[in-house]
Amino acid sequence: MTDLTIAMPKGRIFEEAYEMLIQAGFDLPADVEISRKLMIEVPSEKIRFILAKPMDVPTYVEHGVADIGIAGKDVLLEQGRAVHELLDLKISKCYIASAGLPNTKLGDIAPRIATKYPTVASNYYREKGEQVEIIGLNGSIELAPMIGLADRIVDIVSTGQTLKENGLVEYEYITDVSSRLIANPVSYRMKNERIQDLVKRLKKCVK
Numbered sequence: 001m002t003d004l005t006i007a008m009p010k011g012r013i014f015e016e017a018y019e020m021l022i023q024a025g026f027d028l029p030a031d032v033e034i035s036r037k038l039m040i041e042v043p044s045e046k047i048r049f050i051l052a053k054p055m056d057v058p059t060y061v062e063h064g065v066a067d068i069g070i071a072g073k074d075v076l077l078e079q080g081r082a083v084h085e086l087l088d089l090k091i092s093k094c095y096i097a098s099a100g101l102p103n104t105k106l107g108d109i110a111p112r113i114a115t116k117y118p119t120v121a122s123n124y125y126r127e128k129g130e131q132v133e134i135i136g137l138n139g140s141i142e143l144a145p146m147i148g149l150a151d152r153i154v155d156i157v158s159t160g161q162t163l164k165e166n167g168l169v170e171y172e173y174i175t176d177v178s179s180r181l182i183a184n185p186v187s188y189r190m191k192n193e194r195i196q197d198l199v200k201r202l203k204k205c206v207k
């Protein structure tokens with residue numbers, strides 16, 4: 001059996017993704033994320049996990065230091081990395097939308113859009129033929145319209161609670177997001193049997 005390195009996203013996605021691998025029949029240790037270890041070896045399964053920031057998973061996979069990884073579609077759309085998308089795991093579901101203060105119309109001059117997803121946002125408005133000014137932020141995006149930094153935000157919505165608690169409303173749905181299994185193209189060729197087996201097993205667990 002070939003060794004496989006899997007880049008796992010720390011945080012939100014981790015638990016569901018790890019649970020899915022266990023459901024797929026992999027014999028993996030419990031309590032992995034509680035520890036501060038960033039690399040977990042599972043010799044019995046010939047698997048090595050690296051625990052990365054969700055935004056960094058495609059980087060490890062593109063560079064081939066991880067054979068496969070799990071990444072949100074939001075991150076894949078934003079980064080457009082050279083990786084194969086193998087399977088929609090249908091976990092960590094949410095969507096990207098634009099939002100802003102209620103009853104506000106965008107003026108003729110390029111509205112300011114605050115976002116953690118500058119590429120997704122500029123593609124969206126370009127396709128609509130609207131000129132915008134993108135303001136890149138790393139988090140707490142909802143603050144931007146409240147404090148007058150931007151006219152709209154483009155961000156992840158899940159329950160809608162963050163928008164509601166900050167007095168914002170959704171304006172435009174942009175795209176659905178869920179987590180995907182991705183592979184390095186060379187690993188996919190060289191370790192095809194191993195990766196196909198994993199895809200087959202995970203596919204059975206997709207709900």
Ligand SMILES: Nc1ncnc2c1ncn2[C@@H]1O[C@H](COP(=O)(O)OP(=O)(O)OP(=O)(O)O)[C@@H](O)[C@H]1O
Nearest residue numbers: 010011012013054055072073074092093094156158
């Ligand atoms: N409500 C949500 N908010 C943000 N991301 C979500 C949500 N629901 C699912 N996701 C998915 O989880 C991923 C982000 O996970 P997480 O929030 O742990 O990372 P992060 O925000 O990049 O990390 P950090 O909190 O360190 O900035 C997204 O890329 C997306 O695919």
Ligand SMILES: O=P(O)(O)OC[C@H]1O[C@H](OP(=O)(O)OP(=O)(O)O)[C@H](O)[C@@H]1O
Nearest residue numbers: 139140141155156157158159160161162
């Ligand atoms: O619709 P909801 O269920 O409220 O979820 C959406 C919120 O969750 C995310 O933020 P996160 O918690 O990752 O914090 P951040 O501000 O650091 O991005 C996202 O950026 C929204 O702010």
